[in-house]
Amino acid sequence: MSRGLYVLNGPNLNRLGLREPDIYGHTTLAQIEAMCREAVGDAPLEFRQTNAEYQLIDWIHEACDRADALVINPAGLSFRSIPVLDALKMFSGPLIELHISNIHARDEIYRTSLVSPIATAVICGLGARGYDHAVRAALDLVTDRAA
Incomplete structure (x- = not known):
């Protein structure tokens, strides 16, 4: 991996550990970041969270220019x-959409992600x-793409 991996987190994820722990668990975003850093070893990692849609879009644009892969939990x-979706469509590397809860087992409003159809993979429900x-x-x- 030459350019690195971006992990971007959307609104309210800064409240993990406190926010609806029966759904999202007790793990904080700082603990998740540490877990990610350990998992990637020496690979460059940008790990960020914002409650602002425009900031998330700016970071996706940055990832388009600087990242080999993007993991995103766009949350709500x-x-x-649509602006987040349009920004993600510009990303050319592997794009993994991530949700802590199983969005398909939640209320109807949470079941249909706009991002899923363009993602390389979707992970949800693993906490x-x-x-x-x-x-x-x-x-x-x-690594598979580079081979």
Whole structure:
């Protein structure tokens, strides 16, 4: 991996560990970041979270220019944000959409992600462990493309 991996997180994920722990668990975003850094080893990693749609879009644009792979948990923007979708369509590397909860087992409003149809892969329902799987898969996908 020459350019690195971006892990981008959308609204309210800064409240992990406190926010609806029966759905999202007790693991904090800082603990998830540490897990991701351990999983990728020496590979360059940008790990970020924002509550602002425009900031997430700017970071996706940055990833388009600087990342080999992108893991994104758009959170609530998954279901309503055409601008996030349009930005993600510009990313040419492996794109993994990630959700902590199983969005398909939740209320109807959470079941249809706009991002899923353009993602290389979707991981949902594995809790915080989903991040570990996502970053490892992203690295594998980049290696497979380079081979």
